[in-house]
Amino acid sequence: MGMKEDLGPDFPGKVIPAGNGGNIVVTSLDAIINWGRSNSLWPLYFGTSCCAIEMMQTGAAKHDWARFGMEVARPTPRQADVIVIAGTIVNKMAPVLRRLYDQMAEPKYVVAMGACAISGGPFFYNSYSVVKGADHVIPVDVYIPGCPPRPEALLEGMIMLQKKIRATNNSTKVNPIDGFDEGKP
Amino acid sequence: MRQEELTIRPQGKTEEYFINMGPQHPATHGVLRLLLTLDGEIVKKVDPDLGYIHRSIEKMTEHDTYRQIVHLTDRMDYLSAHINNEAVCLAVEKGLEIEVSDRVKVVRTIMAELTRLSSHMLWWGVTGMDTGALTTFMYAFRDREMINDIFEETCGARLTMNYFVPGGMMWDIHPNFQKRVKEFIAHFKTKLPEYDLLLSDNVIFRKRTEGIGFLTKEDAISFGVTGPGARASGVSCDIRKKQPYSAYDRVQFKEILGTVGDTFDRYRMRILEMWESMHIIEQLIDNIPEGEIQAKTNAVIKLPKGEFYQRVETARGELGVHIISDGKKSPYRMHFRSPGFANLSVIDHVARGWKVGDLVAIMATFDFVIPDIDR
Numbered sequence: 001m002g003m004k005e006d007l008g009p010d011f012p013g014k015v016i017p018a019g020n021g022g023n024i025v026v027t028s029l030d031a032i033i034n035w036g037r038s039n040s041l042w043p044l045y046f047g048t049s050c051c052a053i054e055m056m057q058t059g060a061a062k063h064d065w066a067r068f069g070m071e072v073a074r075p076t077p078r079q080a081d082v083i084v085i086a087g088t089i090v091n092k093m094a095p096v097l098r099r100l101y102d103q104m105a106e107p108k109y110v111v112a113m114g115a116c117a118i119s120g121g122p123f124f125y126n127s128y129s130v131v132k133g134a135d136h137v138i139p140v141d142v143y144i145p146g147c148p149p150r151p152e153a154l155l156e157g158m159i160m161l162q163k164k165i166r167a168t169n170n171s172t173k174v175n176p177i178d179g180f181d182e183g184k185p
Numbered sequence: 186m187r188q189e190e191l192t193i194r195p196q197g198k199t200e201e202y203f204i205n206m207g208p209q210h211p212a213t214h215g216v217l218r219l220l221l222t223l224d225g226e227i228v229k230k231v232d233p234d235l236g237y238i239h240r241s242i243e244k245m246t247e248h249d250t251y252r253q254i255v256h257l258t259d260r261m262d263y264l265s266a267h268i269n270n271e272a273v274c275l276a277v278e279k280g281l282e283i284e285v286s287d288r289v290k291v292v293r294t295i296m297a298e299l300t301r302l303s304s305h306m307l308w309w310g311v312t313g314m315d316t317g318a319l320t321t322f323m324y325a326f327r328d329r330e331m332i333n334d335i336f337e338e339t340c341g342a343r344l345t346m347n348y349f350v351p352g353g354m355m356w357d358i359h360p361n362f363q364k365r366v367k368e369f370i371a372h373f374k375t376k377l378p379e380y381d382l383l384l385s386d387n388v389i390f391r392k393r394t395e396g397i398g399f400l401t402k403e404d405a406i407s408f409g410v411t412g413p414g415a416r417a418s419g420v421s422c423d424i425r426k427k428q429p430y431s432a433y434d435r436v437q438f439k440e441i442l443g444t445v446g447d448t449f450d451r452y453r454m455r456i457l458e459m460w461e462s463m464h465i466i467e468q469l470i471d472n473i474p475e476g477e478i479q480a481k482t483n484a485v486i487k488l489p490k491g492e493f494y495q496r497v498e499t500a501r502g503e504l505g506v507h508i509i510s511d512g513k514k515s516p517y518r519m520h521f522r523s524p525g526f527a528n529l530s531v532i533d534h535v536a537r538g539w540k541v542g543d544l545v546a547i548m549a550t551f552d553f554v555i556p557d558i559d560r
Contacts, residue, residue, distance in 0.1 A: 046209065048216045048238050049556045050263035053307070053344055057333075060310075060326030075211040088556075093216060093237045096208055122260065126248040127241045148344055 011035065030170050037081070037107065038165040039069040041158065044080035046100065048087030051114040051148040055086045058151040065155055068162070077103040082161065085140075086148075088116035088123060089131040101138045106175070109165070111157055112140045115147040122147065139176035199224055208237045212315050212545045215555030217529075219544075226540045231533040239559040246519040251277050251351055251486040254519070259345035261521065262557035264304040265499035267296045270349040275430055276495035276506040277351040278480075280488035286476035287432075289353045291469050294432040295366065296336075296348065297497075298462040302373070303332040304500035305455045305462075308552045312452065313384050315549040316393045321384050328376055331369045338365065351486055353479035366470050370463050377459060385456060394449040398535050398547040401446060408534065409527040412502025413454035414551045418446035424498040436468045448543075451550035485514050499524060501552045525558040 012035050013027025047055055058065050059073060074080040077100045089097055101108065112134050115121025120132035134140055141164060144157035207218035216237035222230035242261060246254045251273075258269035271293050278285060306325045313321025333343040339359045340348040348355050384390050400410070405418040415422050423440045425433040441457045443450040488510035496505045502524025511517040528551045536544045 045211065049240075050260055050344055052215070053263060056307075056322075057326060057330070061323045062327065062330045075209070077209075088238060088240055090237065090239055092239065093208065096237070100209060122256065123240050123242075123245070126245045128244065129239050129241045150343065 008039075030168075033170060034166045034168055038162040040081075041068075041070045041109070041162070041165075042072045042074050042079060042081045043070055043111075044077050044083045044100070044104070045073050045075055046083050046085055046087075046097070048085075048089065048093065049116070051086035051116070054148040054151055055084060055113065055154060058154045063151040063155065065158065068155065068158060070158060077101070078105065080104055081107070082109040082111060082158075083138075084111045084113055084154075085117040085134045086113045088121070089134050089137065090129045091131060092129075094131050094137045097134065098137050101177075109142075109161055110134070110138055110140045111142045111144065111161060113144045113146075113154060113157070114149055115145060118143050118145060139180050141176075201229055207234075212548065213555070214311065214548075214553055217553065217555045217558070219532075221541070221544075223541065226542075228536050228539055228541060228544055231536050231544065233529055233532065235529075235559055237559070238556050240556070242560045243519055243521065247515055247517070250514050251488065251516070254516075255350060256345070256347040258521075259347055260556060261523065261560055262499055262501070262504070262525070262554050263344055264307060264554055265300055265501070265504075266344065266346050267293075267300040267348065268497055268499045269504065270347060271297060271431065272495055272497040272499075272504050272506045274349045274351045275497065276493050276508050277486060277488065279495055280491070280493045280508065280510060281351070281482065281486065283352060283480045283482065285353050285480050286478070287474040288476035289478060289480075290432045291473050292354060292358055293349060294436070295466055295469050295473075296346075297431070298465050299332050299335065299366070301500045302459055302462050303329050305459050306332075308455060308500075308549075309380060309384070312546075312549040313390075315545050316390055318384060318387065318390065321380075324376075324380070324383065328373055331372065335362065335365045335369060338362065350479070352482040353477065357478050358473075363470055363473070366466060370466060370470075373459075373463065377456070377463075380456065385452070391449065393542070393546050394447070394452055394550070396447055396449075397543050398448040398539055398550075399446050400531065400535050404531070404534060405446070408531040410502070410531050411524050411527065412499070412552075413441075413458060414451050414502065414528055414531075416441060417443035417450040417454045419443060422503065424496050424503055428496060430495070430497060432469060433465075436465050438465050448546050448550050455552075487512060487514050488516070496522075501525060501554065501557070502528060521560055523557045523560060525553050525555070529553060529558055 012031035013025050016024045018024050112118050117134045120130050123130040142157045142161045144153055146153050201224050204221045206221055207213045208216040218234040220232035242257050255270050255273050258273050259266040262269055306329045310322040310325030337343050339362050340346040400418045402419045405415040405420045411422050419442055426440050438461045441454050490512045493508045496503055505522030507520040508516045509518040536547050
């Protein structure tokens with residue numbers, strides 16, 4: 001019966017020994033898909049400014065987000081599951097961000113890290129070039145406040161995203177980009 | 186491939202082609218876009234396209250009061266946050282004609298050198314990554330975390346400190362500050378030789394950097410290159426020596442100058458500068474004089490009419506702050522002469538004729554921070 005422990009305590013299913021050395025796993029498709037997706041989130045490093053340093057710090061020795069299954073940081077959108085927007089989005093960058101998002105394979109998630117990605121942050125007033133929040137460009141799943149957020153805050157945000165993924169109902173799930181440009185929620 | 190095989194290859198004509206590097210590229214250290222014209226793997230032309238992180242900081246300063254401007258400069262060159270803050274504070278203090286206390290001067294210098302150390306550490310880590318050595322990243326960030334903890338204890342923030350204000354500093358240093366800094370210096374003195382063992386003497390790294398990407402002294406001067414990139418070519422341009430500010434006139438340190446001006450020389454400059462920074466901190470850390478932490482200023486600072494300029498040495502070169510005041514509470518115009526912008530202009534000159542892989546190594550040793558270039 002050691003298999004359940006091998007799979008980790010959060011494995012969403014029941015392992016039944018079949019008697020001949022093999023096992024039968026009983027679970028629902030939703031649960032096993034979400035379990036897999038939430039535990040291997042490959043982030044796209046999209047660091048435009050200061051938050052990128054804290055994101056690197058989260059990936060490095062002391063905070064080490066590999067513990068939560070996010071170690072394989074990808075510089076290319078085609079291999080990434082979640083895009084971490086770490087920094088300010090300016091008008092010139094906005095089409096590039098949208099393009100990166102469109103290039104990512106489904107399912108894709110977006111984390112807005114820091115005040116700039118949430119609302120423009122310190123550059124909200126009197127700035128002629130800053131997009132006042134990345135959610136004007138692409139749909140955002142998790143917002144992490146801070147300027148920049150501490151590595152612990154980023155970790156908590158990523159764990160929130162994992163919780164969100166685990167609670168997804170895949171049969172009724174809608175693509176967040178559908179109707180986004182028309183302003184639908 | 187053997188030499189004979191190379192010569193019997195059909196003599197085809199190669200064509201120049203054009204490729205985009207960035208704006209989303211891990212080796213550009215941010216969102217810089219380089220338009221490369223290549224012939225095979227040889228770089229023919231490098232055309233930087235800026236503005237992907239232009240946040241209109243200079244325009245915003247025209248709406249803010251002088252105290253509010255300081256926090257914007259944190260976000261400019263976020264790896265030299267303390268030094269940027271210091272530059273603005275010194276320029277405003279020059280306009281107000283106030284003298285800060287010795288305590289403020291010494292603490293500012295210690296903080297600036299700690300910032301330089303942490304910036305160079307990060308640079309070392311990512312330079313290794315750019316040239317294919319991922320381990321350096323982990324080593325550098327492990328040690329960098331100690332500096333972040335020191336900053337957090339005194340300033341309350343890890344990256345964007347906003348600790349210096351015109352006339353002094355926000356609040357006094359934490360009681361643990363001196364102890365923690367001494368612990369860090371003792372720790373890092375044993376780790377810096379490890380950095381050398383790991384990367385500086387690595388055969389692959391030496392082959393990637395030695396004898397590649399030369400910059401002559403004359404070119405460095407005419408392109409306005411500053412910082413370790415220029416000092417590697419033998420240009421003596423350290424503002425800490427040329428126009429000492431804060432407490433730099435009371436400490437002993439060497440200005441590191443290179444001879445060859447290749448990529449490895451630029452790399453070596455920063456490693457040696459880290460030793461000098463530690464040397465500066467050691468001289469000051471036990472002798473922080475008592476004194477006021479803030480000079481008396483009005484709640485709303487108004488500079489007299491005129492122009493004020495202050496230069497400081499950040500981790501990547503000379504930062505100039507130019508304030509034009511018309512006597513109101515906000516500047517009429519404020520300009521930042523950022524080191525990255527001038528250093529970027531030389532990339533085309535240095536990288537021409539070298540391979541694309543060399544371009545990455547050359548870029549790494551000029552140590553660009555893109556928000557500093559775009560502002």
